[in-house]
Amino acid sequence: MNHYDAIIIGAGAAGLTAGIYLSRAKVKTLILNEGTVGGQMVLTHEIANYPGIESISGYELARNMKLQAQKFGAIIKSNIKITSFDLNANPKRFIVNGKDEYTSDVVIITTGGRSRTLGVPGENEFKGKGISYCATCDGDFFQGKEIIVVGGGNSALEEAVSLTKYASKVTIVHQFGHFQAFEHYVNEAKSNPKIDFIMESKIIEFIGDEKLRKVKIQHQQTGEVLEKDIDGVFIFIGYVPNTEMFEGILELNQYKEIVVDKNMATNIPGVYAAGDSIAKRYRQVTTAVGEGTVAALSAAEYLNKFEKAELVAEETNI
Amino acid sequence: MLRTNLTHILSEQEHAKLLQENENVMVCCGRMGPMCIPVYEVMEELENEYPHVKFADMEFDIPDARVIRDLPECRNFAGLPFVVYYKNGKVVKATSSIQSRDQITSILDQYFGQEVKEPASK
Numbered sequence: 001m002n003h004y005d006a007i008i009i010g011a012g013a014a015g016l017t018a019g020i021y022l023s024r025a026k027v028k029t030l031i032l033n034e035g036t037v038g039g040q041m042v043l044t045h046e047i048a049n050y051p052g053i054e055s056i057s058g059y060e061l062a063r064n065m066k067l068q069a070q071k072f073g074a075i076i077k078s079n080i081k082i083t084s085f086d087l088n089a090n091p092k093r094f095i096v097n098g099k100d101e102y103t104s105d106v107v108i109i110t111t112g113g114r115s116r117t118l119g120v121p122g123e124n125e126f127k128g129k130g131i132s133y134c135a136t137c138d139g140d141f142f143q144g145k146e147i148i149v150v151g152g153g154n155s156a157l158e159e160a161v162s163l164t165k166y167a168s169k170v171t172i173v174h175q176f177g178h179f180q181a182f183e184h185y186v187n188e189a190k191s192n193p194k195i196d197f198i199m200e201s202k203i204i205e206f207i208g209d210e211k212l213r214k215v216k217i218q219h220q221q222t223g224e225v226l227e228k229d230i231d232g233v234f235i236f237i238g239y240v241p242n243t244e245m246f247e248g249i250l251e252l253n254q255y256k257e258i259v260v261d262k263n264m265a266t267n268i269p270g271v272y273a274a275g276d277s278i279a280k281r282y283r284q285v286t287t288a289v290g291e292g293t294v295a296a297l298s299a300a301e302y303l304n305k306f307e308k309a310e311l312v313a314e315e316t317n318i
Numbered sequence: 319m320l321r322t323n324l325t326h327i328l329s330e331q332e333h334a335k336l337l338q339e340n341e342n343v344m345v346c347c348g349r350m351g352p353m354c355i356p357v358y359e360v361m362e363e364l365e366n367e368y369p370h371v372k373f374a375d376m377e378f379d380i381p382d383a384r385v386i387r388d389l390p391e392c393r394n395f396a397g398l399p400f401v402v403y404y405k406n407g408k409v410v411k412a413t414s415s416i417q418s419r420d421q422i423t424s425i426l427d428q429y430f431g432q433e434v435k436e437p438a439s440k
Binding site: 035036037038042043044045057058059078079127128129130131132133134136137138141142210211232 | 349350351352353354355356359360363393394395396397398413414415419
């Protein structure tokens with residue numbers, strides 16, 4: 001029978017942390033993950049602000065967390081598809097890949113977020129053929145070439161500066177007249193002679209043949225459209241939470257983030273959430289780990305009501 | 319060498335041998351980077367589901383990876399990883415940058431089909 005004490009949806013920093021805490025407390029735990037284990041962590045080449053570890057790649061940190069969760073007994077099923085679910089049922093119920101049923105007494109949602117895309121014509125067609133979302137991965141393909149960086153936050157400004165190592169010229173295209181990035185990132189970009197700016201403008205179309213050749217850029221105030229020859233475009237316009245499947249079921253805020261209380265509890269009893277899918281200000285590996293911990297301990301406490309009190313309390317000392 | 323559980327191709331000779339010995343081959347040529355790791359992970363999981371396909375990786379920055387980098391099918395690629403699908407030694411499909419499990423299985427199904435089981439002997 002596929003019944004677990006706890007099912008965690010998502011295997012990023014928050015989900016794996018919750019998995020470590022629960023499985024170590026002998027709570028029978030299943031982690032269902034629709035993407036890659038590690039989530040947004042894997043997208044980071046170097047993490048240098050994780051306490052106790054001077055420097056580590058996102059991949060290594062994710063791998064360590066995964067092995068740690070598995071060592072304590074958590075079962076991880078990744079690259080699956082949750083085809084239907086019922087969080088209000090007792091027990092809570094998930095159908096995976098249209099056929100496999102899993103149930104649990106408690107659920108922790110850690111579905112994280114994903115890079116936001118522009119969603120304009122040509123974007124899918126030229127991904128990997130001129131359009132990129134990862135400067136450290138693909139920057140060296142643009143040695144001596146002219147590129148655009150889209151965005152006005154910390155990532156966009158920081159990566160624009162780093163891409164000047166390769167590109168002959170970097171043009172930052174941003175939809176507003178000001179940047180959201182920290183001042184020192186803005187100053188660094190503005191003082192770089194290889195960087196130009198096109199403000200209050202958006203890319204509205206990518207054009208090319210076998211690879212990207214040009215873009216259409218529209219000014220937000222005048223509506224004027226500029227056609228610009230370009231070799232590459234890097235897009236850094238933030239993240240969107242992976243919460244579409246919970247719309248109308250869980251309470252979400254205006255940004256589609258899950259609303260939780262201080263115990264990481266959602267509006268449905270026995271359902272907790274943590275990590276980048278919840279409403280919060282700071283999105284760091286460390287904050288996700290902290291929230292995953294709180295969600296796991298809250299979930300363990302909830303499980304006590306299901307007469308698992310002795311075992312859980314003995315192992316977690318809560 | 320890439321830190322995956324896939325078969326590693328370390329030279330041009332190994333690449334040629336792999337194509338010679340296997341009808342259906344998927345090679346992911348990349349680094350241990352954010353866009354590549356998810357593809358390796360999907361390939362590792364698909365090894366059991368597609369026993370008639372040989373899954374392998376190759377480090378993008380070794381000189382012998384020119385067998386992938388210099389393919390005409392990869393001429394316009396500017397995003398890691400470069401993934402190449404071979405049938406009977408010939409390239410049937412190549413993709414650039416990260417691909418989802420659904421995108422990968424769709425290509426595998428289209429070009430390599432489902433495994434054909436031998437009829438039971440009478």
